Amino acid sequence: MKNLKKRILLLLSLLLVLSVSLLASDREIRVESSIQLAIDQSEPGDVIIIPAGVYEESGITIETARIILRGEDGAVIDGMKGGAHIIVIKADSVQVEGLTIRNTGLSHVRDLSAVRVESASGVIIRDNVFEDSMFSVYLSRAKDSLVERNRISGGGDRESNSGNGIHLFDTERITVRENQIHHHRDGIYLEFAKEVRITDNIATDNRRYGLHYMFSRDSEYSRNEFRRNNAGVAVMYSQEVDMSGNIFADNVGPASYGILLKDIDNSLISNNRFLNNTIGIYSEGSNGVQIEKNLFERNGWAVKIWANSTRNVFTDNAFIDNTFDVATNSRQHYNTFERNYWSRYDGYDLEGDGIGDVPHRPVRLYSIIVERNPISLILHRSLFIDVLDLAERVMPALTPETLVDEYPLMKSPLP
Amino acid sequence: MKTNTLKLIKYQLRDVMRSRWVIFYLAFFILVTDALFRFGGSGDRVILSLMNVVLLVIPLVSIMLGTMYVYNSREYTELMLSQPVKRGEMFSALFAGLMLPLSVTVAAGIALPFIWNGVLISHLAALGYLIGTAIILTTIFSALAFMIALLTEDKIKGLGLAVVMWLFFAVIYDGLILVVIYMFSDYPLQQPVLVMSMLNPLDLARIALLIEFEASTLMGFTGALFQRFLGSTGGLLTIAGVLMLWISLPLAWGARRFVSKDF
Amino acid sequence: MIQIEHISKSFGKLDVLRGLDLSISPHEVTAVLGPNGAGKTTLIKSMLGLVKPDSGHITINGKRINGDASYRSGIGYMPQNARYPDNLTVQEIIDMVRDVRGNPEDTDEELFHAFNLKTELGKKFKTLSGGNRQKVSAVLAFLFRPPVVFLDEPSAGLDPVSSSCLKDKIAREKSNGKTIILTSHIMSEIQELADKVVYILDGLIHFEMTVTELLETTGERTLERAIARKMKGAA
Incomplete structure (x- = not known):
């Protein structure tokens, strides 16, 4: 209104x-x-x-x-x-x-x-x-x-x-x-x-x-x-920003972002496309941001969200072929991921309602390793890392327990 | 002089191209690539997924098949060496007789589905890079297979060694790198880690592929040396150079051993 | 003329040849005999350059073997077990060997016809029976008219008809002036074919005699008995 x-x-x-x-x-x-x-x-x-x-x-x-x-x-x-x-x-x-x-x-x-x-x-x-x-x-x-x-x-x-x-x-x-x-x-x-x-x-x-x-x-x-x-796009110290329908592509570098969000409140990020960026959305101290219907494809990190970001809601997004779909710096987190499509999701949908029957944990163990020791990025796509990730998925010990998409979509919600 | 090598290669290629494993290998790559097109869609995505296949399958198959090939060629080698054929010529012919069909098979198995999905031309450069890396990996692991098979006469021991060597380069070595990274995380590690990666041909090929296809991820690390090295042509040339060493050193060792060995 | 001067070869701890001297006369059939592991195959492989002796020299037709491959164009070799690439046809195998020998015009196809191999030409090597593999191998040993022929257990695996074809061929080639060296476990075959017997024991020449001499000195009628007596006498 x-x-x-x-x-x-x-x-x-x-x-x-x-x-x-x-x-x-x-x-x-x-x-x-x-x-x-x-x-x-x-x-x-x-x-x-x-x-x-x-x-x-x-x-x-x-x-x-x-x-x-x-x-x-x-x-x-x-x-x-x-x-x-x-x-x-x-x-x-x-x-x-x-x-x-x-x-x-x-x-x-x-x-x-x-x-x-x-x-x-x-x-x-x-x-x-x-x-x-x-x-x-x-x-x-x-x-x-x-x-x-x-x-x-x-x-x-x-x-x-x-x-x-x-x-x-x-x-x-x-x-x-x-x-x-x-x-x-x-x-x-x-x-x-x-x-x-x-x-x-x-x-x-x-x-x-x-x-x-x-x-x-x-x-x-x-x-x-x-x-x-x-460095991509930076949105800082602002409120009520409407960011829709944009394309953020090929912003590549150690400090390059699709969007860098710093201290942003009550804003909307919808229907954007984040393609081949080092980091799609980087969020530090942002609260109450609705992130919906965005496409994240082939980014290094689709979403890097610091623990001081709260009440952000990710829904109806498609995460496709990103190295890391979600990375964070803490096992605690107060954001919601629900009803997103994850190309990495390997669950099944026996009921056929389009929603996977098994919850999806989008944070890879490897992303935590890289967060602590960034140089281990050099091991990306190593079989050893795949084995580690698999072990963590079977028995989660280090990844955030609550950062879970309980209703992962089986198909991308985007056209 | 070298013509004997060429003559022999001609016949060996005929032999290998009729063998079952080449047909399996070709079918495998065609099926995988085509399936990726069916499920994944775009050529870019297919290339990205093929990266993993190339890094996983090619070293394993090349080293196992290669080791077996050398053992199975023993009697044939002996027979040709009782003809007026030099050992150097025979060695070259044997190596080419393995490496060429493997390479051609991989290249065709990957490229053919791109042709009939109509995206060959639009992805020519990327595909060329991927196939090039695949061929380099094939060559290196074939060379290592020759090394192993010339190291021990015992077929079972040789095949075991091949598995262990693959496991070492594909999994264990990277685990060691990670241990080093964790143990010495308080020290400047860029140079040691880069050097360590150089000592593993599989890591090198992997990094070469990452530079081309996933720079967006690789550039997420802020280290200056890392950036400079991996972001520049010089870095890529260094990697190419070291990869060539990984081909030539095992081959040189193998050739020396082959020339002086008893049959 | 093959001159072997004091060659030694050991594989690891095992001394197979220990300073062996031997000279093989031209235009004769020489049989190399000895118990298993005595060094027969190693000796033949040394002459072919397949095994490199630790010391000593081998001279074939005046040329010393030193890693050069060209002398082998004057040698034909039929190994105990020949295995060529599985998926090549007999024709292709013959072509391949012909190619590396520089496609000589004048070839000896006598054995090929005698063995009636024409029907096998289009077959892949892996589908051939053991006997046919031996036949191909024998054909290749004589095909290029080499002055020196090595035959390692030539009649093993051959049917009686083919075996006697091969024996006829050997006799004919000897009278054509070829130098032929063969090993065999069948003493009657050696008695029939060989002019001279070289007996190797523990890496050395135990004795070296013409077949006639051997029979005369031992007073036996067959080679088998003659050798047995000779060895008993030595012991």
Whole structure:
């Protein structure tokens, strides 16, 4: 119910943004040489057309409300690595679209951005191409804004001096959708965000996280694709996060996760696909998270859940061909695993009701050995380890007694 | 000179290709691979499951069949050596006569179901890697079989030794590694454990397969040396090099023994 | 001409040959006799290069055996028990041996026809009877017209007809100038075929005589009795 109210509010604010842009006057200003000059001459509601060509400008500041900055095919704004922001938006309801914006240069003291929005609302940034900038889109204290269909690729070669693709700081009611982001530090970064929707984006090959999500509440990210990001996706210190329909794939490395959950409360992880990650979901201090209808396939660890995570419920998930389906660091645990499909399950279903007659213990003895002595990973797929696992299954002595799926499914519940 | 080897191989292949064990072995791999397709579905999953089959079955079958083969070829060997055939030529022919059919059988038994399930081309690289490793394992354990059979004339003793050697490499050795890991868990262990793994050809082949097919799991360990070694081409080349040693050392020993031995 | 100079061979603690000297004259049939374990087979295998003596030399037709294989193209060998690869046909076995001998044109197929092996050509070796295996083996020993032929218990397992075929062949080849060395337990066979008898005991030549000499000195009519008398006299 609450969620619905939120969505309606979000929708209304979007409609507001759209209607404002429709109401704009149709005065068009064609840029002759300087974009800043054209902006300075503009009035609210004007459309500033930027014809094809390379404009070597930076520090472009927009303080006129409701103007549209529209690039024609081949319009490029090149900051020439000058060490300044390229476009700064300080007025409400400004649109930037159709432009290629590149080369902010790097700085150790300032977060140089290709497009920076400061304390404005109703801003739309769409259909742009961002190349080789420290930060590509930077929203600071923005509200009710939209970032969509941008193609963003990062600049810096090392994590230390590269910024984020889309950076949201202290924002409310922002929609980020259908963007492609790669080779930044974090693909999308959120800090102190409220009611933010991040949908249908593709974040790949970023040097840290595909999505970095902190101190935020009441937000959603769904149907995104996160691939080959150095550390995957991190969701930390947040509440009421809806994470659905995403793909987390090929995030491989000692600290790579599909999702890293740290101190997350009352959230939903559903209908996601975790494929070939070193760790699918890593949960530390997370409570009351519902994890359902997800596919975990060919991960090193499908779920690594620390004992300080409680009241999390795993149900209707499919665990297929993971090296470790569930790993934990204690024999105590206070989470529920019920009605999941485990490809490792070797029980039977005599009643034919689709539920295995024998409970399934998803924690392998080997995962406990690896937890204590990580180097024993080198014995993976050794016959010796299979023998050990078998012995433990016959006579459980070290694996968590209560971490049991009492109703393992015989078939994957997912299409 | 070497042509005698080739001449002999030609006839030995004809012999072996008609023998029952080759047909069983081929049928086994075809049935297993095809069954995996039927129950598991995608080619990726099949390759992953085949990894275990390759690591389990190939060393065992190669070393047992190989040992038996050398013993059964005794009289034939003697006969050919009373012809103008050099011992080196005979040794090469005998080894090829075991290793080639075993390898071809494994390769065909795995590849054929991929062909008729229509996923050969899409999995060519992965399949090539798997089959390549399978052939290396076949070669190593055939070489070890030659070593054993040339070590003792006693067939029963030889076959017993073959089982023990397989058990050692497949199970006991890894148990020892785990004991070392637990006993010395307070010490830096990456290097010793890597070196220990190098000394077991089965571990090496297993790690080579893991690097290719399950890096996501293997990379879960944070050790820098480990990461550097297993994540790099250099590491893979080292493994390939050591595997070659595992082929050439038993073979060199076997060949020397074969040349100087009485028949 | 085969010259054996002072060869010794021991297997572990067992001294099988102990400094044995022997020279085998060409164009004759020499029978090597002795009790079981006396070293007959070891001696023949030494000449074939299958067993490497601990010391001493063997020279065959002027060439000293030193690990080179080529001298064996001048030798035919019929072992006690021949076993070729199970699944090769008789034809393939013959082809294989022919191949490693460099496909000589001029072959001696007399025995092949005498044994009537044509019907067996397409059969796999493992399906052959013991007698037929021996026949194949005998054919191969003579097929390439080697000047020297070793026959280890040649008539063991052969039916009387085939056995006498083989004996005829041996006699014919001797008169063709071949050097033939054979071992056998059947003394009548040796008496019939051999020019000379070499008796080995405990790794040494116990005596070496022509068959005629042996019969004359012992005054016996059969070789069997002659040898028995000779051995008794020695004891």
